Structure formats: C-alpha cells, structure tokens
Amino acid sequence: MASKYTDTTAENCGIKEPPTEIVNSGTIEVLKDESCILEKKDTEPEPIIGVKSVPEPIIGVKSVPEPITEDVDSGTKEPPVKLSKRAKREKRWERNRNRQREKRREEKKRRNRNKREAGVKTRRTLMSDVMSSKINVAIDCTYNQLMNEREREGLAKQIKYCYSSNRSSPSPLQLHIFGYSNGVIDTLARSCPEHSSWDIYRHNGEITEVFSTNHITYLTADSSNLITELSTDRCYVIGGxxxxxxxxxxxxxxxxxxxxxxxxxxxxxxxxxxxxxVLAINHVFDILLRYSSCKDWKEAIISCLPPRKISSIRTADQSESEEKSQKD
Structure with missing residues (x-):
C-alpha cells in the first residue's frame, strides 16, 4: 500500500533534470529551466561615463544655498558691502586730507609772510638768530655705556623738553648736543622722529674740540664752586x-x-x-634759560623747580647765617 506522502519528484523516480543554463546579459541574469525563466536586476548599475551623479535630497532636511563667491574665470563679483556712516565719513576724510593739509600749509606761509612784512620775528628766526642770546649751553651725551635702554629713552625725552622750552622762550639759548652719534640719535629717532629738523647744534666729537678748555664750565651738584652769574663767553655743560x-x-x-x-x-x-x-636735565636747563632773561637766581629756581622738590624757601637771613657758619 502506497504511503499518503509518497515523493513523486523526478529525482526519486530515477529521472534526471536537465542542466540549468545561466546566461549573463549585462544587467539581466536569465535562468533557464524547463518550468520557469527568472529575471533578476543587478543591485549596482554600472556608471555612465561623462554624467556626474547627483545625490538624492534627504526628505525633511532644508538645503542651504552655497555662499556667492567671486569667480575669476566667469567674472562674477560679490554683492557690494553696505558701509556704515562712520566708514563713509572716514573714507571721505581720507579723500580730502591732502587738500586740507595743503590748505593749512598755505595759510601758515601767509601768516609768516605777513609777520615778516610787519617786522615781527617768527619762532624759527628767533631760534636761528645768534644775537638772541650768546649764552651757550651743552648737553654731554657721552654716558651711554652707564645707562640702560630705559634710561636712554628718558634722556631723549628730557632733551626733547629742553628743546621745547628753548623754542618757546623769547630769548632762546644756543643749545649744543655732544656725543650725538653715541646712541643718542637712535633713541631720538624712536621717541621723536622730527628731531632732525630741530634748530640745535649737533656734535659727534668732544666738547674741547668746539670750545676752548678755559671757556667751559661743567655743571655738577658734587662741585664746591658756586655759580653766581652766566657769562656769554663760556659754555655751560650739563651731564647727560x-x-x-x-x-x-x-x-x-x-x-x-x-x-x-x-x-x-x-x-x-x-x-x-x-x-x-640732583635735578633732571630739563630742570637745570630751564633754570639757566630763566636766569638769562630775569637775572635773578631765586626767581629762576623757584619758578622752574617742581613743587614736590621744594620743602621750604629760605629767607635772606637764613642764607646769610649759613654763609657765615660755612666761613667759620
């Protein structure tokens, strides 16, 4: 008796299946069989030469446009940037600066010309006039090796103060600077670039090469010699x-x-x-400058010294008593 679940396939019945023929035709794979033909597409198609693949947009994500940049080949430019009011004002001022500078220069020339016609001496004429004051004052700048960089900058600043005081004085002194090439010119160039146009005497050598030894007085607080007056035939040297x-x-x-x-x-x-x-160089110079016009040491010293340096002002009786005690 045959079973209910009898296997009636061709293999069990002794019948062989014909071989399966596989044909590859590009992207389609064909399987031939007696009972069916299956078609299957490849999952990765071959790329087409010359065509750039474009990624598919992601759903739910907003695309961001690329910034506009200048393309050199195509000649496209970025959109113009809107300037603020301050930027416009600065640009307009920069455009008119040279014209305003030339206008001020012409105005200054006109004022100086009117002063010369009226017989009034200008500041430059006073500085270059040797008859304004025959008193020579020199600053000895040969101590460069004894100072550090900060002290050298302070020296240049005090020289600048001396020149400023001398320039504003109605009777300027004859200002000399010795040892000008001994590092002083480099320091002045950094702190005061306009020093090359100063109306002063510049010397690279020693003081004795310009003035006679008998006509030089070196000012120092360590000296026991008191200076009572300034002579026009001498040069008074301040140590820089x-x-x-x-x-x-x-x-x-x-x-x-x-x-x-x-x-x-x-x-x-x-x-x-x-x-x-010990006083600053510009304070000593101011005292000499003041005395050359007022001829009073007390007035010159009190008016030129900073208030922090003055503890009290001596009276005439105190000065006389101290002189007597020193003589005794």
Missing amino acids: LLDHNRHKGACLERADKMGLSHGRLGLDEVVELSGRA
Missing part, C-alpha cells in the same frame, strides 16, 4: 646721565679728567630741597 644716583660723582670725575672747571647752581642758598639735590 640718568642713573638715579648709581654713578655718583661721574660728572665731576669727567670734568677733572678733561681739565675743565666745574660749578653748581645755588639751590641750597634759595630753597631747602626734599630729597636728593
């Missing part, structure tokens, strides 16, 4: 040294080494100083 009293007596030592006479200003006879008796 900013060392905060590290090299005490350096100016006096240099004066003795060069065989020069030395002296000090009568500060102790006029005021009582609070602190050291």
Whole structure:
C-alpha cells in the first residue's frame, strides 16, 4: 500500500533534470529551466561615463544655498558691502586730507609772510638768530655705556623738553648736543622722529674740540664752586646721565679728567630741597634759560623747580647765617 506522502519528484523516480543554463546579459541574469525563466536586476548599475551623479535630497532636511563667491574665470563679483556712516565719513576724510593739509600749509606761509612784512620775528628766526642770546649751553651725551635702554629713552625725552622750552622762550639759548652719534640719535629717532629738523647744534666729537678748555664750565651738584652769574663767553655743560644716583660723582670725575672747571647752581642758598639735590636735565636747563632773561637766581629756581622738590624757601637771613657758619 502506497504511503499518503509518497515523493513523486523526478529525482526519486530515477529521472534526471536537465542542466540549468545561466546566461549573463549585462544587467539581466536569465535562468533557464524547463518550468520557469527568472529575471533578476543587478543591485549596482554600472556608471555612465561623462554624467556626474547627483545625490538624492534627504526628505525633511532644508538645503542651504552655497555662499556667492567671486569667480575669476566667469567674472562674477560679490554683492557690494553696505558701509556704515562712520566708514563713509572716514573714507571721505581720507579723500580730502591732502587738500586740507595743503590748505593749512598755505595759510601758515601767509601768516609768516605777513609777520615778516610787519617786522615781527617768527619762532624759527628767533631760534636761528645768534644775537638772541650768546649764552651757550651743552648737553654731554657721552654716558651711554652707564645707562640702560630705559634710561636712554628718558634722556631723549628730557632733551626733547629742553628743546621745547628753548623754542618757546623769547630769548632762546644756543643749545649744543655732544656725543650725538653715541646712541643718542637712535633713541631720538624712536621717541621723536622730527628731531632732525630741530634748530640745535649737533656734535659727534668732544666738547674741547668746539670750545676752548678755559671757556667751559661743567655743571655738577658734587662741585664746591658756586655759580653766581652766566657769562656769554663760556659754555655751560650739563651731564647727560640718568642713573638715579648709581654713578655718583661721574660728572665731576669727567670734568677733572678733561681739565675743565666745574660749578653748581645755588639751590641750597634759595630753597631747602626734599630729597636728593640732583635735578633732571630739563630742570637745570630751564633754570639757566630763566636766569638769562630775569637775572635773578631765586626767581629762576623757584619758578622752574617742581613743587614736590621744594620743602621750604629760605629767607635772606637764613642764607646769610649759613654763609657765615660755612666761613667759620
């Protein structure tokens, strides 16, 4: 008796199946069989040469447009940027700057021409007029090796103050700078670029090469010689040294080494100083400049010293009593 689940396939009945023929035709794979033909597409199609693939847009994501840039080949430009009011004003000022500068220059020339016609001396005429003052004052800038960079910058600043005071004075002194090439010119070039147009005397050599040894007085607070007046046939030298009293007596030592006479200003006879008796270079120059016009040491010293340096002003009786005690 045959089973209910009898296998009636061709293999069990002893019949062989014909071989399956596989044909590859590009993107279609054909399977031939007696009972069916199956067609199957490849999952990865071959790319087409010359056509750039474009990615499909992602659903739900908003595309961001690329920024507009200047294309050199096509000649397209970026859209113009809108300037602010301040930028427009600065651009307009830059455009008219040269014209305004030329206008101011012409106006200054016209004023100076009117002053010359009226007989009024201009500031440049006063500075270059040798008859304005025959008193020579020099700043000795040969102490470059004793100062650091910060002190050299302070020296250049004080020289600038001296020139400014001399320029604004109705009777300017004859200002000399010795040792000009000894690092001073480099420091002045950084702190004051317009120093090349100053109306001063510049010397690279020693003081004795310009003035006679018998006509030079070196000013130093360490000297015991008191200067009572300024002579027009002498040159008064101020030591260009900013060392905060590290090299005490350096100016006096240099004066003795060069065989020069030395002296000090009568500060102790006029005021009582609070602190050291060493003054800045521009303060010493201002005192000499003031005395050359007023001929009064007390007025010159009190008006030129900063108030922080003056502890009290001496009276005439105090000065006389101190002079008597020193003589005794």
